[in-house]
Amino acid sequence: MDSRTGLPVVGMVGGGQLARMTHQAAIALGQSLRVLATSPDDGAALVAADTVIGQHTDLEALRRFAKGCDVVTFDHEHVPGDHIRALEADGVTIHPSSDALVHAQNKRVMRDRLTAMGVPSPAWAPVTEAADVARFAADHGPTVVVKAATGGYDGRGVWLLSDPAEVAPLLASGVPLIVEEKVRLRRELAAVVARSPWGQVAAYPVVETVQRDGICVEVLAPAPALTADRAVQAQELAIRIATALGVVGVLAVELFETAGGDLLVNELAMRPHNSGHWTIEGARTSQFEQHLRAVLDYPLGATSLTAPAVCMANVLGGAPGGPTIDERLHHLLAADPGIRVHLYGKQPRPGRKLGHVTALGEDMAEVRTRAATAARWLQEGVGP
Amino acid sequence: MDSRTGLPVVGMVGGGQLARMTHQAAIALGQSLRVLATSPDDGAALVAADTVIGQHTDLEALRRFAKGCDVVTFDHEHVPGDHIRALEADGVTIHPSSDALVHAQNKRVMRDRLTAMGVPSPAWAPVTEAADVARFAADHGPTVVVKAATGGYDGRGVWLLSDPAEVAPLLASGVPLIVEEKVRLRRELAAVVARSPWGQVAAYPVVETVQRDGICVEVLAPAPALTADRAVQAQELAIRIATALGVVGVLAVELFETAGGDLLVNELAMRPHNSGHWTIEGARTSQFEQHLRAVLDYPLGATSLTAPAVCMANVLGGAPGGPTIDERLHHLLAADPGIRVHLYGKQPRPGRKLGHVTALGEDMAEVRTRAATAARWLQEGVGP
Numbered sequence: 001m002d003s004r005t006g007l008p009v010v011g012m013v014g015g016g017q018l019a020r021m022t023h024q025a026a027i028a029l030g031q032s033l034r035v036l037a038t039s040p041d042d043g044a045a046l047v048a049a050d051t052v053i054g055q056h057t058d059l060e061a062l063r064r065f066a067k068g069c070d071v072v073t074f075d076h077e078h079v080p081g082d083h084i085r086a087l088e089a090d091g092v093t094i095h096p097s098s099d100a101l102v103h104a105q106n107k108r109v110m111r112d113r114l115t116a117m118g119v120p121s122p123a124w125a126p127v128t129e130a131a132d133v134a135r136f137a138a139d140h141g142p143t144v145v146v147k148a149a150t151g152g153y154d155g156r157g158v159w160l161l162s163d164p165a166e167v168a169p170l171l172a173s174g175v176p177l178i179v180e181e182k183v184r185l186r187r188e189l190a191a192v193v194a195r196s197p198w199g200q201v202a203a204y205p206v207v208e209t210v211q212r213d214g215i216c217v218e219v220l221a222p223a224p225a226l227t228a229d230r231a232v233q234a235q236e237l238a239i240r241i242a243t244a245l246g247v248v249g250v251l252a253v254e255l256f257e258t259a260g261g262d263l264l265v266n267e268l269a270m271r272p273h274n275s276g277h278w279t280i281e282g283a284r285t286s287q288f289e290q291h292l293r294a295v296l297d298y299p300l301g302a303t304s305l306t307a308p309a310v311c312m313a314n315v316l317g318g319a320p321g322g323p324t325i326d327e328r329l330h331h332l333l334a335a336d337p338g339i340r341v342h343l344y345g346k347q348p349r350p351g352r353k354l355g356h357v358t359a360l361g362e363d364m365a366e367v368r369t370r371a372a373t374a375a376r377w378l379q380e381g382v383g384p
Numbered sequence: 385m386d387s388r389t390g391l392p393v394v395g396m397v398g399g400g401q402l403a404r405m406t407h408q409a410a411i412a413l414g415q416s417l418r419v420l421a422t423s424p425d426d427g428a429a430l431v432a433a434d435t436v437i438g439q440h441t442d443l444e445a446l447r448r449f450a451k452g453c454d455v456v457t458f459d460h461e462h463v464p465g466d467h468i469r470a471l472e473a474d475g476v477t478i479h480p481s482s483d484a485l486v487h488a489q490n491k492r493v494m495r496d497r498l499t500a501m502g503v504p505s506p507a508w509a510p511v512t513e514a515a516d517v518a519r520f521a522a523d524h525g526p527t528v529v530v531k532a533a534t535g536g537y538d539g540r541g542v543w544l545l546s547d548p549a550e551v552a553p554l555l556a557s558g559v560p561l562i563v564e565e566k567v568r569l570r571r572e573l574a575a576v577v578a579r580s581p582w583g584q585v586a587a588y589p590v591v592e593t594v595q596r597d598g599i600c601v602e603v604l605a606p607a608p609a610l611t612a613d614r615a616v617q618a619q620e621l622a623i624r625i626a627t628a629l630g631v632v633g634v635l636a637v638e639l640f641e642t643a644g645g646d647l648l649v650n651e652l653a654m655r656p657h658n659s660g661h662w663t664i665e666g667a668r669t670s671q672f673e674q675h676l677r678a679v680l681d682y683p684l685g686a687t688s689l690t691a692p693a694v695c696m697a698n699v700l701g702g703a704p705g706g707p708t709i710d711e712r713l714h715h716l717l718a719a720d721p722g723i724r725v726h727l728y729g730k731q732p733r734p735g736r737k738l739g740h741v742t743a744l745g746e747d748m749a750e751v752r753t754r755a756a757t758a759a760r761w762l763q764e765g766v767g768p
Binding site for chain 1: 385388389390391392404405407408410411412413414415416425429430431432433435586668669677682683684685686688690691708709710713714717718721722724725726727728729730731739744
């Protein structure tokens with residue numbers, strides 16, 4: 001408890017944009033997010049009063065950080081499981097727990113567990129030698145997807161192999177691998193839910209996520225032309241996974257909708273997720289507030305849409321040069337007074353997620369055009 | 385400019401809830417609000433990374449604070465005009481300027497100016513001796529309203545006199561006074577607008593404000609049963625005042641709607657205002673973001689409603705004792721998953737504004753009940 005306010009202190013390990021936006025949500029709840037950042041220039045460190053500088057791989061830094069927190073949670077999946085278990089043994093309340101989080105940290109553990117649960121998933125196999133990939137490709141190939149079991153994100157750690165022999169250098173690098181079938185997909189969806197220690201769950205409307213080069217560029221809420229039955233099926237799947245794995249906080253379940261119309265689980269994330277950024281304005285309760293409410297065992301908030309059509313587009317770093325970000329912002333705000341802008345305080349680098357924009361309205365085609373235009377103006381600039 | 389982000393630095397003098405909520409808005413724009421707070425326990429100081437501790441009445445503290453700010457603005461009206469002029473002479477960009485702000489700092493200056501502009505206002509007169517009040521009461525009384533020309537807020541500095549002789553002790557205290565007619569009013573309204581240095585204006589829907597004991601307890605957006613003509617009249621009045629006075633930033637014009645249906649100007653505030661808190665969720669652009677956009681000369685944001693009916697209710701400190709604020713919050717969030725809560729990080733004291741709640745929906749009666757119930761639960765607790 002913060003003795004000045006009588007309200008709990010949530011500590012978030014990691015100082016990126018998720019912590020930055022969670023801090024915004026914490027402010028409304030009377031709190032101030034405590035952030036463990038690796039640098040004072042991290043996006044969340046730039047804005048949060050209660051920032052501690054330290055490495056998330058340093059157990060002693062984590063222990064110092066956890067002191068005085070009512071609950072510790074995460075902005076990313078990179079805290080070693082042993083460290084989380086050590087903190088749990090110290091008596092620190094951590095959500096999600098090490099037992100739950102491992103399913104977002106290790107794709108092999110996740111696939112094993114979901115397979116055991118009978119959750120619809122792509123065909124997959126563990127990889128310890130090149131022959132494993134060759135065998136799998138014979139059944140499910142020729143093209144297969146090899147994934148690093150740990151450490152990948154935003155398309156990193158994912159390789160599309162048209163020839164099984166290409167796995168050799170990956171194996172040589174020592175990264176633990178799995179192989180999955182290349183799913184013939186219609187599109188990607190995401191089901192974001194939250195779960196509290198008490199066991200309450202809340203599910204957001206299912207969204208469509210549009211990827212380019214393995215990075216999410218657009219999220220459409222609600223997913224267009226998704227039948228109510230299929231949407232409920234996706235929500236129930238996410239709730240079932242959250243409950244079985246004992247997730248506390250936000251769980252994002254990334255799904256493939258196959259060409260045949262089936263839903264298969266692609267990835268899990270146990271934190272506020274890019275596929276939920278639209279909820280800041282597009283849902284009654286944002287995923288960031290929902291995550292705080294969940295880890296604090298507060299009752300969860302309403303997840304209903306605030307507009308019939310919502311589109312979020314990520315703003316990625318463009319080519320160097322051109323107008324400053326401040327100039328770009330001026331042009332954009334003049335062009336679209338209704339666009340919602342979120343900048344993360346990061347130095348631009350090509351391909352880096354610098355922010356996102358959200359458009360809300362009556363018609364998905366219209367908000368999609370607005371969001372894409374806004375993202376492009378911020379990424380590339382406009383004018384001569 | 386913040387060299388780490390390439391984005392401007394706005395400094396706000398005053399560390400209360402307005403700065404706290406402006407910081408939330410600044411985060412989305414890629415910024416971090418710089419706050420001059422009198423104590424590290426001020427609501428904004430608890431949450432903002434870039435807080436300077438100092439007195440707003442100390443010119444040297446203001447000068448140090450202003451260094452590195454692209455623009456300086458205010459969370460309250462209590463910075464002495466001479467200090468603001470000194471900063472302006474130093475070359476600091478300040479919005480609103482001393483010339484504009486004086487109309488929110490001094491009711492006599494405000495009444496003189498609005499009278500000269502022909503803006504509909506209550507009958508009023510300056511007061512230098514008791515006879516001024518007696519004379520005024522003879523024409524406009526018997527009951528009259530005496531106001532401190534400077535320093536009043538939330539019902540402080542306002543006295544209802546049924547006998548003109550009662551002004552003697554007020555005069556003796558040395559406070560500069562004015563006297564106003566007691567308007568026979570139907571209700572109070574507020575027109576919130578923003579204006580940029582370029583001269584762009586943006587007007588929010590006109591709201592009804594419900595006062596109790598001189599403190600705003602509820603804001604209804606849009607004002608129920610206000611004709612479109614009357615709403616436009618109120619907006620145009622506010623725009624005319626903002627433009628004539630050279631206001632930059634948010635201007636809140638508090639209005640009396642008289643028993644006869646006329647609109648009279650009651651007060652002016654040149655900053656985000658309690659009558660605009662509903663805009664955080666209820667309008668496409670919050671008044672806090674709008675204030676930042678205005679003082680930075682960014683294009684202003686859309687002011688349209690996000691729901692047909694929005695009600696904000698203030699949470700005031702109740703009687704000491706009872707459940708903790710954290711317990712009250714649990715009960716409330718369980719009872720109304722759609723309620724939006726904003727707590728300011730303040731120690732409770734009877735009558736102190738500790739936060740506000742906002743309900744959004746289709747029907748004003750319903751959202752009003754929800755907001756009032758939520759505020760009462762937070763103020764008084766529920767249960768045995």
